[in-house]
Amino acid sequence: MRAIGIDIGGTKIAGAVVDELGNILAQDRRPTSASDPQVIEDTVVDMVRTLELGHDIQTVGVAAAGFIDAAQSVVYYAPNINWRHEPFREKLEARLNKHILIENDANAAGWAEFRFGAGRLVSDMVTLTIGTGVGGAIVSGDRLFRGGFGAAGEIGHLRVVPGGLPCGCGAHGCIEQYGSGRALQRMANELADAGGIGQALAARRARHGTLDGVDIAELIQAGDPGALAALRQLGGWIGQAAASLAAVLDPQMFVIGGGVAQSGDLLLDPIRLAFLEALPARGYHPEPEFRIAELVNDAGVVGAADLARGLAEVH
Numbered sequence: 001m002r003a004i005g006i007d008i009g010g011t012k013i014a015g016a017v018v019d020e021l022g023n024i025l026a027q028d029r030r031p032t033s034a035s036d037p038q039v040i041e042d043t044v045v046d047m048v049r050t051l052e053l054g055h056d057i058q059t060v061g062v063a064a065a066g067f068i069d070a071a072q073s074v075v076y077y078a079p080n081i082n083w084r085h086e087p088f089r090e091k092l093e094a095r096l097n098k099h100i101l102i103e104n105d106a107n108a109a110g111w112a113e114f115r116f117g118a119g120r121l122v123s124d125m126v127t128l129t130i131g132t133g134v135g136g137a138i139v140s141g142d143r144l145f146r147g148g149f150g151a152a153g154e155i156g157h158l159r160v161v162p163g164g165l166p167c168g169c170g171a172h173g174c175i176e177q178y179g180s181g182r183a184l185q186r187m188a189n190e191l192a193d194a195g196g197i198g199q200a201l202a203a204r205r206a207r208h209g210t211l212d213g214v215d216i217a218e219l220i221q222a223g224d225p226g227a228l229a230a231l232r233q234l235g236g237w238i239g240q241a242a243a244s245l246a247a248v249l250d251p252q253m254f255v256i257g258g259g260v261a262q263s264g265d266l267l268l269d270p271i272r273l274a275f276l277e278a279l280p281a282r283g284y285h286p287e288p289e290f291r292i293a294e295l296v297n298d299a300g301v302v303g304a305a306d307l308a309r310g311l312a313e314v315h
Contacts, residue, residue, distance in 0.1 A: 072150070220266060
């Protein structure tokens with residue numbers, strides 16, 4: 001059974017027809033404005049109608065950043081889109097006459113990795129998506145864990161530093177402020193300010209006026225000691241958070257995705273080290289595997305489509 005997956009971001013919408021093996025058969029991508037919910041709705045409807053041409057599509061999965069209710073129907077809060085208690089599934093079903101599922105984007109991406117990517121051989125895994133923020137997804141006993149209200153898996157808001165840096169969620173000390181792409185930029189800038197091993201970072205900042213993710217990634221790949229030190233700091237925080245998650249969830253695997261994960265073992269090595277240092281009952285507690293995500297930019301649409309296919313099979 002083929003399904004359509006839609007992944008709504010802050011500046012673009014991606015869509016794809018996906019088969020039962022996770023293969024993308026057709027795809028589309030369009031820019032959009034996060035400030036206008038009606039434009040987003042219209043774009044999704046038009047994208048589905050375009051993608052379904054030549055395919056027998058009965059079900060559509062839509063992934064978006066935000067809190068989705070337990071029925072995968074209402075977006076009751078989206079940080080980057082002007083949605084508050086938005087009955088998005090009801091609106092789309094009325095216009096498209098198909099089964100619709102609404103899912104958190106990190107959940108959709110994590111499910112894709114579980115079904116078709118790095119986690120396909122395990123039953124219990126945690127995905128951490130290291131991008132601008134920190135996204136997360138939990139699979140337990142071959143099932144996506146959504147929680148009693150549908151809002152589980154917000155791993156980016158696990159508190160790692162009581163009274164720490166303020167977070168956009170309103171709390172302080174969340175792992176998103178220490179283990180995200182933005183955190184990596186902050187750490188790189190601090191090293192640039194300090195001189196010493198941060199000299200190349202400071203020179204790059206002086207030429208470009210700022211240090212963005214591309215600058216830091218290039219210096220990491222070039223083996224710059226300052227950029228690598230910032231990456232090790234980042235990995236250390238992620239590893240500590242993973243140890244806390246392991247104490248509660250006992251996953252067989254952690255899958256690390258997002259743009260920063262392109263650093264591969266340069267990121268995984270400090271994550272593993274910090275994880276083992278913080279792991280309760282180290283030496284007696286089984287140690288999970290850490291792997292880099294495999295599906296990268298396609299994970300959201302593939303996961304959304306597969307979850308929607310499962311909903312259709314139930315009906």
